[in-house]
Amino acid sequence: MGETTPFDEMYNPDGTVREPYRALSEWLAEQPDRGLALMQTDAEAIFRKLGITFAVYGSEEGTEKVIPFDVIPRIIAANEWRKLSKGIEQRVKALNAFLYDVYHRQEILKAGRIPEKLILNNAAFCPQMMGLEPARGVYAHIIGVDIVRVGVDEFYVLEDNLRTPSGVSYMLEDREAMMLLAPDLFQRSKVAPVENYPENLRRTLQSVAPEGAGSNPVIAVLTPGIYNSAYFEHSFLADQMGAALCEGHDIFVDGGKVYMRTTTGPERVDVIYRRIDDDYLDPLTFKPDSMLGVPGVFDAYRAGNVTLVNAPGTGIADDKAVYTYVPEIIEFYLGEKALLNNVPTYNCTDADQRAWVLDNIGDLVVKEVHGSGGYGMMVGPTSTKAQHAEFKKKILARPDNYIVQPTLALSTCPTHISGDVAPRHVDLRPYVLVGDEVRITPGGLTRVALKKGSLVVNSSQGGGTKDTWVLED
Amino acid sequence: MRLAIDHRLTLTAPTGPFQSVFHLLLTPPGGPTQSVERWDIDMAGFETAGRFVDGFGNVAHLVNQPRSEDEVTIHVRGTVSTRDTHGVIGRPAGEPVPALYRRLTTATKAPPALVAKFRGTKESRVDVLHSLMARVGDMLGLPDETPAQTQMQADGGQSQSQTTEQKTLPAAADYAHLFIGAARALDIPARFVTGYRLNETNEPAVLHAWAEAFDDRLGWIGFDPQRQMCPTDAYVRLTVGLDAETATVLRTVPAAEPAQQLTVSRAE
Numbered sequence: 001m002g003e004t005t006p007f008d009e010m011y012n013p014d015g016t017v018r019e020p021y022r023a024l025s026e027w028l029a030e031q032p033d034r035g036l037a038l039m040q041t042d043a044e045a046i047f048r049k050l051g052i053t054f055a056v057y058g059s060e061e062g063t064e065k066v067i068p069f070d071v072i073p074r075i076i077a078a079n080e081w082r083k084l085s086k087g088i089e090q091r092v093k094a095l096n097a098f099l100y101d102v103y104h105r106q107e108i109l110k111a112g113r114i115p116e117k118l119i120l121n122n123a124a125f126c127p128q129m130m131g132l133e134p135a136r137g138v139y140a141h142i143i144g145v146d147i148v149r150v151g152v153d154e155f156y157v158l159e160d161n162l163r164t165p166s167g168v169s170y171m172l173e174d175r176e177a178m179m180l181l182a183p184d185l186f187q188r189s190k191v192a193p194v195e196n197y198p199e200n201l202r203r204t205l206q207s208v209a210p211e212g213a214g215s216n217p218v219i220a221v222l223t224p225g226i227y228n229s230a231y232f233e234h235s236f237l238a239d240q241m242g243a244a245l246c247e248g249h250d251i252f253v254d255g256g257k258v259y260m261r262t263t264t265g266p267e268r269v270d271v272i273y274r275r276i277d278d279d280y281l282d283p284l285t286f287k288p289d290s291m292l293g294v295p296g297v298f299d300a301y302r303a304g305n306v307t308l309v310n311a312p313g314t315g316i317a318d319d320k321a322v323y324t325y326v327p328e329i330i331e332f333y334l335g336e337k338a339l340l341n342n343v344p345t346y347n348c349t350d351a352d353q354r355a356w357v358l359d360n361i362g363d364l365v366v367k368e369v370h371g372s373g374g375y376g377m378m379v380g381p382t383s384t385k386a387q388h389a390e391f392k393k394k395i396l397a398r399p400d401n402y403i404v405q406p407t408l409a410l411s412t413c414p415t416h417i418s419g420d421v422a423p424r425h426v427d428l429r430p431y432v433l434v435g436d437e438v439r440i441t442p443g444g445l446t447r448v449a450l451k452k453g454s455l456v457v458n459s460s461q462g463g464g465t466k467d468t469w470v471l472e473d
Numbered sequence: 474m475r476l477a478i479d480h481r482l483t484l485t486a487p488t489g490p491f492q493s494v495f496h497l498l499l500t501p502p503g504g505p506t507q508s509v510e511r512w513d514i515d516m517a518g519f520e521t522a523g524r525f526v527d528g529f530g531n532v533a534h535l536v537n538q539p540r541s542e543d544e545v546t547i548h549v550r551g552t553v554s555t556r557d558t559h560g561v562i563g564r565p566a567g568e569p570v571p572a573l574y575r576r577l578t579t580a581t582k583a584p585p586a587l588v589a590k591f592r593g594t595k596e597s598r599v600d601v602l603h604s605l606m607a608r609v610g611d612m613l614g615l616p617d618e619t620p621a622q623t624q625m626q627a628d629g630g631q632s633q634s635q636t637t638e639q640k641t642l643p644a645a646a647d648y649a650h651l652f653i654g655a656a657r658a659l660d661i662p663a664r665f666v667t668g669y670r671l672n673e674t675n676e677p678a679v680l681h682a683w684a685e686a687f688d689d690r691l692g693w694i695g696f697d698p699q700r701q702m703c704p705t706d707a708y709v710r711l712t713v714g715l716d717a718e719t720a721t722v723l724r725t726v727p728a729a730e731p732a733q734q735l736t737v738s739r740a741e
Contacts, residue, residue, distance in 0.1 A: 106570050120576040127576060127715060130528035130569040253494065256523015256535050283726050284496045295494040295726035296523075299535040303525035 006409040007151050008423055009074065020077040020471055021414075023188040028072070028414070028421065036416045039071045039181050046177045051232065067170060068464030073178060073185075074413045074426060074446040081192075081470045084147070084155060084430070085440045087339035090330060092143050092432050095160060095317045097333035099139035102316060103129045108332050114325045119316060123370065126278065126313025128285055132302055135208040136435065139311040142201070142273075143432040144168070144444075147340070149411040156341045156408060158427070159323065162314040164275050168431050169233040170465050171445040172197060172240075178467040190472040192442035197431065198240035201273075204435035205241075208307050209270040217270035219243040220251060220260055224276050224292045234275050243273070253296035258306040271307045272297070278312040286312075320345075320369045320403045344406060348399035357404045358392050365405045366391045379455055381407055410455055413466065415448055425449045427457050428468065443468035474706040475510070475740035478669050480549040480680075482723055482731040493538050496724040497522075498712040499549050500532040501668070504565050506558050507709055512551035529664075529719065530568040531712045547723070547731075552740050553709045560695035560703025562685060562710075571687040573715075574662035580716040581665075583654030587612065591659055598661060598688050602696060605659075609652045609698040613643050616699065645682040646717045648698040652684045653716070662687040664713050665720045666695065669737045671707040678735040681708075682717065709737075 005013075010021040017025045047066050076084075101108050102119055103126075109116045119125055144165030146158040175194050179186060202219065209217030223234035225247050238245035244260055251260050251269065259266035274281060280290040282298040300306045316322060324345045327338040346364075348354045357364060361380055368376035378391045395402050412423035430444030446466040447457035457463040480499070495516075501509055516536060523535040538545065587608060591601050649665055656663035663686040670681040683697035683704060695704035704710075714720030723731055 104570075106572055109572060116572060116575065120572065125576070127569075127573060127719070128528040130573060131526070131530070131567075132528070252492065252537075253523070253535065254537055255521040256525070283728075284494060284724050288724075288726075288728055296496070296535050296537065299496060299523060299525060299533065302527065302533075303523045303535070305523065 006423075006425065007149060007154075007411040009149070009411050009413045009426075010423075020075045020080075024073065024075060024185070024414075027182075027185050027188065034419065036071060036421070037419045040416055043069050043071055043177055043181055046180060047173070050173055050176075067459050068450060069174060069177060070415050070424075070448055070450075070464050070466045071178075071181060072414050072416050072421065073467040073469050074428075074448075075189075075469045075471065076443065078471050078473045081442060083153075083339070085442075087155070087157075088145050088147075088430055088432055088440055089438050090334065090336065090339050091145065091157065091160060091326065092140065092434055092438060094330040094333045095143075095162060095326070096137070096139055096434060098329045099311070099314060099317050100137055101333070103132065103139075103313065108329070111332070113328050113332050114322070118321055122316055122319055122321070124313070124315035124319045126316070128298065129311065129313040132311075133304075134311050135210060135307050138208055138434050140314045140317065141204055141208060141309045141434050143434065144429045145432065147428045147430065148408055149426075149428070150409055151411075154341070156343045157326070158343060159320070160318045160326070161429075162310060162318040164277070164310065165429070165431070166230040166233055166275075167429060167445045168197060168441075169236045171431065171441070171443070171468070172236075174445075174465055174467040189469065192470040192472050194441050194443060197441050198237060200433055200439045200441070201237065202241040202243070204433040204439060205243075205271045205273055205307075205309060207436035208309065210304050210307055212305075213270035218268060219271045219273060220246045220269045222246050222248070222251065222272050222274040222276055222294070224248075224280065228275070230275065237273075244269075248276070248291070248293050251294045251297070253294065253300050256296075256300055256303045256305055258294070258297060258300050269306060271309060273309045278315065281308070281312060320367060321347075321400075323403075343408065346404040348395050348402050348404060354395065354399055357395065361388050361392055363407060365407050366395065367403050367405070369401050369403060377456075379407060382454065382456075407455065410449075410457075413446070413448065415450070415466075417450070417452075422452070424452070425455050425457065426466065442470035474671075475552060475554045476669070476671055476707075476709055477736075477738050477740040478549070478551050478553065478709065479736045480669070481734040482547040482549075483734075484545040484547075484725065484729045484731045492540055493545070494726045495534075495536040495538070495545075495547075497534040497536060497547070498527070498531045498720070498722045499547070500534070501551075501553060501709055501711045502530070502532065502565070504710070505556070505561070505563055506704070506706075507553050507555045510552040510554055512553075513549070515548040515550070516546070526567065528569065529712075529714050530565070531714070531720075555706040555709060557706040560705075561691050561693075562695060563692035565693075568713075571662040571693075574664045574687065575657050575660060576715060577654070577657055578716045578718075580650050580718065581654040581657060581663075583651055583658050585658070587651070587655045588658045598686075599691070599694065601659065602656065602661070602686050602688075602694065605652060605655050606696045606698045606701060609648055609655065610701050613648055613651065613698075615701065616642055645697075645699045649682045649684045650716060652686075652696060652698040656684070656686045664693075665716050666710055666713050667717075667720050667722060668711040669709040669735070670704075671737045671739070678737045680711075680722065680733060680735060683708075685713070 140162040144161040206217045221238040258269045279287045280292040282293045283290045285298040330338045346353045364380045366378045410425040414421045415424040426448045433439040446468040449457045518536045518538045527533045653663040685693045712720040
């Protein structure tokens with residue numbers, strides 16, 4: 001784990017340009033003064049026109065913001081991508097096999113490969129899912145794997161997001177904007193397309209429709225509504241797929257089957273791509289006071305009359321405490337070594353590890369086990385002494401609520417910073433679809449920490465995005 | 474023994490925007506201790522109900538009705554023939570792995586003092602469970618000859634609601650929860666059971682609750698810590714779950730608490 005100089009994706013240590021960035025480097029050199037700044041202004045206009053916004057929770061200013069977009073694309077070579085996508089495919093297959101197992105015979109627990117209590121007493125484990133047979137045995141159909149790069153050949157998986165990962169609309173819009181802004185740059189490189197994501201999503205969803213659905217299964221996208229931070233994405237994806245965008249009250253269950261209200265009367269729904277969390281999905285089975293969900297929809301799912309995507313209870317496979325066992329999970333179900341690295345993770349419930357963590361907190365990253373979106377985390381090297389002390393207290397009070405990892409030297413990419421080009425840290429979230437086959441969109445969403453030296457790339461914490469290019473051979 | 478059951482659940486008209494949805498766990502399973510001879514559920518909308526098996530192996534029905542101003546009645550009647558197996562249920566097919574029932578829930582937590590003396594014991598699991606049952610009885614107190622002045626015991630909701638001149642005892646669900654929590658603290662899978670129980674006194678029948686714990690040799694064994702006995706042929710199992718909440722016989726949206734009337738008698 002390079003704790004020294006971060007890996008620069010554009011330049012070799014001797015200052016020469018790495019092969020995948022050659023065309024970009026030449027193009028950058030040709031840009032007139034203020035060229036990038038003008039492009040940046042155009043980009044903002046494009047995004048405002050597209051209406052892509054996101055909400056920042058806990059912020060007192062206006063809640064709707066335009067996500068910052070960086071006009072310099074991030075570039076991944078064909079051979080690098082082949083390796084990465086193989087590793088990702090291996091991971092999502094193993095995690096789906098794991099989900100099938102924990103909701104059936106629990107062989108991995110019987111074999112003692114994962115502590116039973118870690119699963120059974122986990123809040124993310126959903127006992128109501130026991131014994132259910134999801135279509136094609138798939139639980140997590142839509143996955144966003146968070147990956148960081150620290151060296152030429154060194155990639156680490158930070159998180160497997162198997163609940164309702166968001167951000168794919170940024171990936172699509174970033175590409176669209178980039179093609180408008182720099183069409184000439186696309187002519188110099190063969191870039192793998194991402195535009196077919198909505199079509200692949202639709203295929204994936206239809207492929208997991210329950211038996212008995214017709215040849216053209218009906219898909220509904222279930223959103224919590226306009227106040228959700230990702231509402232734009234929900235409506236965007238529904239629109240792109242030609243599916244109905246529904247809120248809870250638009251859908252109802254009758255005779256164990258699911259229907260949506262339409263202007264021409266009730267229409268049967270076969271697949272629900274739900275962007276509502278498990279707890280709020282069905283007040284009959286989960287949180288009884290939830291107004292967002294559909295009463296009885298989980299029962300209809302159990303009765304085999306509708307498919308929920310992703311299945312409830314997938315969170316047990318991306319739980320931060322279970323994360324440390326993913327290499328074990330891959331070996332157990334696939335009999336293979338993990339192709340992608342896990343970040344070493346310290347377990348604070350172990351007294352020795354905890355003592356070491358408390359002594360070295362200034363160099364470490366602390367994350368809440370059930371946190372996401374960069375909330376409830378602390379990056380040691382960029383935090384104050386007071387923050388260190390605060391998190392030490394938190395760890396001591398609830399050691400099981402935190403995982404601790406070394407601070408990774410995230411790779412950097414050239415980024416446009418007020419007229420200049422400077423390296424900034426990036427991560428990568430490729431989007432994976434699992435249905436009749438595994439479909440991985442080349443590239444994914446690159447998030448960039450726009451503040452110099454910052455390692456926090458979350459959009460809620462001042463991060464931006466970049467178009468991500470996978471070059472074709 | 475053959476038992477006749479007549480169970481009526483009445484809800485005052487739930488208010489809601491469109492329709493009322495009912496999740497019924499009111500169909501008893503067959504098994505080594507009981508065969509269901511006849512079972513009818515009478516309720517508007519039941520004919521078209523969705524029928525499925527829930528995560529715990531219970532037969533469930535999902536009924537929906539247009540919102541009405543009237544009372545909603547669910548009338549359940551049936552005859553079940555029972556056998557006394559000293560509480561042993563074994564390993565019925567179609568149930569989740571027993572390990573599931575080591576999961577702790579908010580309702581099933583036991584004080585450490587209750588289980589401390591059983592840690593590392595050389596006694597057999599069955600003996601431990603019997604001792605646990607006795608200790609739960611000691612801890613919560615036991616009904617006298619004229620037992621439990623409680624209603625809706627299986628839901629655990631109204632345990633202390635009835636004030637009588639005599640002592641007020643916890644509901645059957647409280648005994649079961651404590652027993653289950655203690656068993657799980659000892660890594661023994663244990664689950665919550667609701668069902669019917671024939672009592673030949675004059676007290677009004679109520680939905681009963683007890684526990685089952687898993688033994689590697691015998692499979693599931695019933696324990697009724699409120700009555701300090703293993704279930705006999707006077708018991709009919711209706712639902713199982715992690716606790717009272719997951720085993721509850723009726724859930725509705727909008728939420729409403731049913732009034733229940735029950736008779737359990739020997740069938741002619």
